[in-house]
Structure formats: C-alpha cells, structure tokens
Amino acid sequence: MTPLLEARSLTRRFGGVVALGQLDLEVAPNEILGLIGPNGSGKTTFFNVVTGIYRAEAGTLSFEGNDITRASPRAIYHAGISRTFQRSRLALPLSVFDNIMIGNHKRLNQGLWFNLMKRNAFKREFEASYRAARALIEVFEPWLAERMFEPVTGMTMIDRRRIEICRALISQPKLLLLDEPSAGMTHDETTTLMDEILQVREHSPNLTIIIVEHEMGVIERITDCCVVLNFGLKIAEGPYRQIAADPQVQEAYLGVA
Amino acid sequence: MLPGVIALALASLYLSALLAVEKQPLIIGLLALAVIVALGAYWMGWLASVSRSFADRENVLGTMAIVAAFAMAAYFHDDHFVLLLIVTVLLYTVATLGLNIQFGYSGVLNFAGASFFGIGAYTSAVLNARTTVPTLVVLPIGGIIAALIGSLLLLPVLRTRGHYAALVTIAFALLLKAFLEVNDVLGGPQGLQVKGMTVGGWSFNDSIELGKIELSFYMSYFVLSLALLVAAFILVRRLERSWIGLNLDALRLDETAASCFGLDVARWKITAFTLGNFLIGIAGALFGMVGGFVAPNNYTFADSLILVSILLLGGIGNPWGLAVATVIVIVVPEKLQTIQEYRFLLYAVMVIAVLLFRPEGLLPRPLRSYFPGWRP
Numbered sequence: 001m002t003p004l005l006e007a008r009s010l011t012r013r014f015g016g017v018v019a020l021g022q023l024d025l026e027v028a029p030n031e032i033l034g035l036i037g038p039n040g041s042g043k044t045t046f047f048n049v050v051t052g053i054y055r056a057e058a059g060t061l062s063f064e065g066n067d068i069t070r071a072s073p074r075a076i077y078h079a080g081i082s083r084t085f086q087r088s089r090l091a092l093p094l095s096v097f098d099n100i101m102i103g104n105h106k107r108l109n110q111g112l113w114f115n116l117m118k119r120n121a122f123k124r125e126f127e128a129s130y131r132a133a134r135a136l137i138e139v140f141e142p143w144l145a146e147r148m149f150e151p152v153t154g155m156t157m158i159d160r161r162r163i164e165i166c167r168a169l170i171s172q173p174k175l176l177l178l179d180e181p182s183a184g185m186t187h188d189e190t191t192t193l194m195d196e197i198l199q200v201r202e203h204s205p206n207l208t209i210i211i212v213e214h215e216m217g218v219i220e221r222i223t224d225c226c227v228v229l230n231f232g233l234k235i236a237e238g239p240y241r242q243i244a245a246d247p248q249v250q251e252a253y254l255g256v257a
Numbered sequence: 258m259l260p261g262v263i264a265l266a267l268a269s270l271y272l273s274a275l276l277a278v279e280k281q282p283l284i285i286g287l288l289a290l291a292v293i294v295a296l297g298a299y300w301m302g303w304l305a306s307v308s309r310s311f312a313d314r315e316n317v318l319g320t321m322a323i324v325a326a327f328a329m330a331a332y333f334h335d336d337h338f339v340l341l342l343i344v345t346v347l348l349y350t351v352a353t354l355g356l357n358i359q360f361g362y363s364g365v366l367n368f369a370g371a372s373f374f375g376i377g378a379y380t381s382a383v384l385n386a387r388t389t390v391p392t393l394v395v396l397p398i399g400g401i402i403a404a405l406i407g408s409l410l411l412l413p414v415l416r417t418r419g420h421y422a423a424l425v426t427i428a429f430a431l432l433l434k435a436f437l438e439v440n441d442v443l444g445g446p447q448g449l450q451v452k453g454m455t456v457g458g459w460s461f462n463d464s465i466e467l468g469k470i471e472l473s474f475y476m477s478y479f480v481l482s483l484a485l486l487v488a489a490f491i492l493v494r495r496l497e498r499s500w501i502g503l504n505l506d507a508l509r510l511d512e513t514a515a516s517c518f519g520l521d522v523a524r525w526k527i528t529a530f531t532l533g534n535f536l537i538g539i540a541g542a543l544f545g546m547v548g549g550f551v552a553p554n555n556y557t558f559a560d561s562l563i564l565v566s567i568l569l570l571g572g573i574g575n576p577w578g579l580a581v582a583t584v585i586v587i588v589v590p591e592k593l594q595t596i597q598e599y600r601f602l603l604y605a606v607m608v609i610a611v612l613l614f615r616p617e618g619l620l621p622r623p624l625r626s627y628f629p630g631w632r633p
Contacts, residue, residue, distance in 0.1 A: 051517055073516040073519075074516060074520070074521060076517075077518055077519040078519055082517070082518065083517060085514065089511050089514040091506060091507055091510040091511060094506055094510070095624050098503055101503055102514075102515065102518050103518050105504075105519040105520055106519050108500045110500060110501070110504070112528070115495070115499035115500055115501045116495045119495070122499060123627075126628070130633060149624065150624075167518070171518075
C-alpha cells in the first residue's frame with residue numbers, strides 16, 4: 001500500500017544543531033503513528049517542516065504521492081493536513097465557534113462581495129457551519145456544545161485541547177498532526193481526551209493521525225506503530241511493545257549506560 | 258432594550274447641554290458630572306446592561322441614534338460653530354472606523370491616519386478647482402486616491418510586523434508632510450483652498466431658508482456626513498460579522514497559526530489596510546470641503562496620534578465606543594477653552610489612564626455575534 005505521507009532523508013538544522021537528520025518516515029493510510037523521543041529530539045520540528053512553517057534543507061516529503069517539500073502552510077492545509085500545537089495556540093479572546101471556524105477556512109466562502117453584501121446566503125452558510133461544528137464538538141463533550149458562543153479565555157486546559165482538535169478536524173483533513181495533546185493535563189483528563197480521539201476516529205474512518213506524546217500509556221494504547229527520535233535521528237521503529245524493549249530506546253529515555 | 262434607549266436619550270441630552278453651555282465653570286461642572294455618572298453606572302453594572310442591549314437590538318438603537326443626531330442638529334440649526342463641531346465629530350468617527358479596520362481587526366497600526374485624511378482633502382481641493390467632476394463623485398475618488406497612495410506602503414508593511422510596521426507608517430506621515438510643503442503645485446506650506454460641495458447646482462455653502470427659519474449652511478454638510486457615517490458603520494459591522502472579520506482577528510492574534518489553517522496573510526492585510534485608508538480618504542475629502550481649506554500643517558503626525566488615541570480610548574474594535582471617544586476627544590477641548598494649550602496633556606493623561614485601568618477601552622468590544630439576537 002502506498003504511504004499517505006512519506007519523508008525521505010528529511011534534514012533540518014538550526015545552526016550546528018541537527019533537528020532532523022536524514023529522517024525516513026512513512027505513514028500508511030488510516031494508521032495512528034506515535035512519534036516519540038526525549039525533549040529536543042526533533043518531533044515538533046518534524047511537524048513544523050511537514051506543515052511548511054520551516055523549510056527542509058534536504059530530502060523530500062510527499063503526501064498522497066505529491067511532492068510537498070516546498071509547499072507553503074496554506075497549500076499544506078488545502079492538501080488536507082492539519083495540526084494542533086504543543087503550546088495551545090487558540091485565539092483566546094474569540095468564541096469557541098470562532099476558533100473552530102478558523103480551521104474551517106477552506107470550506108467557507110471568502111469572497112468580499114459574498115461576505116458583505118449577500119447576508120442571506122452568508123446566514124445559510126453560517127448556520128450550516130454552526131451545525132457541523134456542533135456535531136463535531138458533541139463527539140467530544142456535549143456540554144461544551146452549549147458554550148459555543150463563549151470566549152475561550154477562562155476555559156480549562158482539556159476544553160482548550162478539545163477546541164483545538166475540533167479546529168483541526170472541522171475541515172475533514174486526511175492527516176491530523178497532534179503535538180503533545182496531553183501537555184498540561186492530569187492523567188485522568190488525558191485518558192478522557194484519548195477516549196474522545198478514538199471515538200472521533202470511528203466517526204471518520206479515513207483519518208490518519210501522527211501523535212507526539214510523552215505519556216507512554218497513551219502511546220501504547222492508541223498507536224499502531226511508533227517512530228523513536230533522538231537528536232534528530234530515527235533510532236527505532238515498530239509497534240510499541242517492540243520499541244519499548246529496544247535497548248537504544250531505553251538508553252535515550254532513561255539514560256541506562 | 259430599555260437600558261440602551263435610556264442611555265441614548267441621556268447621552269443626547271447631555272451632549273446638547275454641553276454644546277449649548279458657554280460659561281467655563283458650568284462646563285467643568287458638566288464634565289465632572291459625566292465622569293461621576295459614568296463611574297457610578299459602571300459600579301452599578303448599568304453599563305454592562307446598556308452594552309448588552311446595544312449588542313442585541315443594534316438596528317433599533319442605531320436608528321434612534323440617527324434620530325437623536327437630527328434632533329440635536331435641529332436644535333442648533335443656526336449655530337455655525339456647534340454644527341461644525343458636530344460635523345467634525347461625525348467625519349472623525351468615519352476616519353477612526355477606517356483605522357479600526359486596520360488596527361482593531363487586522364492589527365496593522367497606522368500612524369499616518371491624518372495623512373490619508375489629508376490626501377482625501379487635497380484630492381477635493383485639486384478636483385474641485387481644476388475639473389468638473391461632480392463633487393459627490395469626488396468623495397469616493399478621495400477614498401480611492403488615499404487607498405492607492407497607501408498601497409505604496411503595502412510592501413514594507415507586509416514585510417514587517419507589529420511596531421516595525423507602525424514605524425513605516427510614521428516615516429510615511431513625515432515624508433508626505435515634507436513633500437507637500439515643497440510642492441508648489443499643491444500650494445506648498447500655504448496649502449490650497451477647497452471649493453464647497455455642490456449637488457445638482459445647489460451649493461452647500463449657501464445658507465438654507467425654510468420659511469422664516471434660517472438654517473446654517475453647515476446643515477447640508479451635517480446630513481451628508483451623517484449619511485457617510487451610517488454607511489461606514491454598516492460596512493464595518495458587516496465586515497466584522499463575517500468570515501472576513503474572523504480572518505482579520507485570526508491573523509492579528511496569531512499569524513503563524515492562521516497560516517496553518519489556510520489563511521492568506523498578505524491578502525487580508527492588504528484588504529484591511531486598503532479598505533481602512535479608503536474610508537479615511539472619503540472622510541478627509543468631505544472634511545476638506547467643509548473646512549474650505551487644506552494645508553500640510555492641518556494633517557500632521559500629531560493629528561494621527563489623536564486618531565489613534567480615539568481608538569485606544571473608545572475600545573479597539575467597538576464602533577459605538579469609537580463614536581463616544583470621538584465626542585470626548587473633539588468636543589471637550591473645544592468647549593473647555595481654559596485648557597486649550599494643554600489639550601495634548603489631557604489626551605496623554607486619558608490614554609495612559611485607559612491603558613492602565615481599562616486596557617480594552619471605555620466600551621470594550623463584545624464577543625462577535627454574526628447575527629445579533631440569533632439563537633441556535
């Protein structure tokens with residue numbers, strides 16, 4: 001089966017630091033891939049290169065067989081890749097609905113004339129978008145759906161994560177990149193959120209996910225396959241049980257001599 | 258809706274009283290009263306219910322505000338000075354609505370607001386004197402010229418962010434003033450006369466007689482300025498309550514995240530900057546005709562700062578707040594003649610106080626509601 005996303009010797013340095021060194025990585029359609037490794041091992045850099053925020057210095061990236069190595073963040077989003085951020089980057093003063101609609105950009109009519117003059121047509125699109133956003137958020141937390149027009153400021157961390165994931169999912173992407181969704185949450189909250197993510201996946205069978213995570217319980221539970229990075233290099237690859245037993249991985253994580 | 262109606266009625270009565278009174282001690286008393294009432298209303302939570310009713314029933318209250326403005330103008334129908342003051346407030350509000358699109362929504366701080374206002378005024382001076390373009394058509398041309406000259410700034414503004422983009426606009430304001438001062442075709446430092454508005458052979462600079470009542474010639478300018486303000490208000494409102502308003506907010510709050518969700522940062526910054534300059538230019542074109550005169554010294558960096566301070570005072574992103582702040586910034590120093598030369602000190606104190614104690618401005622922008630009163 002052809003991979004959905006394929007990286008070939010992807011390289012990115014910051015000064016003398018190799019953030020990604022000749023990384024080869026494949027994600028099969030409908031897979032959940034765990035990307036793990038110690039802090040600074042290049043996981044977030046990989047996401048930033050895939051989404052076009054950073055340029056790769058060498059190597060290639062392809063998505064559904066198309067080359068996206070030099071594509072802009074906009075083009076990547078339009079191709080069907082969306083993401084969440086490690087430090088939640090929601091627009092805090094805006095409402096929950098507004099934040100989700102930011103992620104719906106490509107499915108909304110952005111014409112100046114449509115937006116300013118065709119208020120009736122705009123209202124229909126607005127109402128349809130509201131229903132879509134509500135249906136999506138109800139999969140996560142029905143109670144949050146009642147608070148769609150409240151500001152995100154003042155919402156708890158788990159709600160912010162939910163909103164961020166909804167913002168990434170509303171445009172029905174083919175590939176979702178989750179950057180440490182458990183950061184800043186308690187163990188129980190993390191478990192709840194992962195249950196919800198698995199539920200979402202049942203609703204959208206064509207969704208492929210790459211997840212960066214430090215919580216090994218999460219990785220074990222939801223991933224089909226894992227890639228372990230250390231200092232920008234891939235040191236192991238395989239199902240969680242296999243990589244957890246790998247001495248190199250244990251050394252990188254636990255510092256065993 | 259009742260709190261909004263009461264607030265609107267009280268505000269119009271108060272403003273009429275302030276405009277009518279001449280004695281300095283009385284004016285100081287009125288101003289002190291306003292501060293006390295405003296603070297009291299804030300502590301009692303009345304201000305919040307007023308802003309809620311404005312948010313829910315904006316169309317009704319907006320119509321009532323128009324009626325109130327007409328009532329006020331009718332009361333001062335033969336008072337040139339007061340009507341000119343009202344017209345100034347109306348046109349400055351249009352200009353700050355333009356700045357609001359730029360800074361309040363897209364986050365591009367334009368410190369050359371007065372320059373674009375002046376470009377509009379110069380456009381009417383030149384077109385009215387040398388061409389036969391109908392003066393009503395000159396207004397949008399003033400806006401277009403301001404937007405076109407503003408597009409010179411697009412490249413540097415797009416390549417910089419935040420404070421650096423603001424510096425670009427400051428440089429432009431200073432350069433434009435220097436250019437106008439040495440340019441003889443545009444009157445040099447002395448400036449140009451601007452011919453008044455004429456519509457269908459009827460000159461706005463003639464006084465109007467209705468039976469036995471004589472109306473000030475500023476009355477026609479009042480009607481036109483109010484119409485312009487209403488149109489600008491509706492435009493800004495629709496912009497905010499659309500996906501475009503959302504795009505502008507998204508790029509102001511986090512450009513990187515916005516571009517990860519497909520937003521074309523350059524396109525929307527250009528749209529906001531150009532649209533804002535267009536509004537400022539139209540207001541300036543009409544203001545030039547009202548004043549009858551335009552010179553480089555009328556539209557300096559200091560005047561741009563006044564426009565920005567209106568924006569900060571009123572509540573960035575809230576058109577109603579801008580209207581209130583424009584009244585404060587334009588009317589108070591005119592009426593309070595005793596502080597005349599200290600007016601900039603007054604502005605500075607007000608802006609610093611707002612930034613310290615109420616950073617969102619006097620009337621903070623409410624959460625976006627795409628269709629007021631809409632319930633799921």
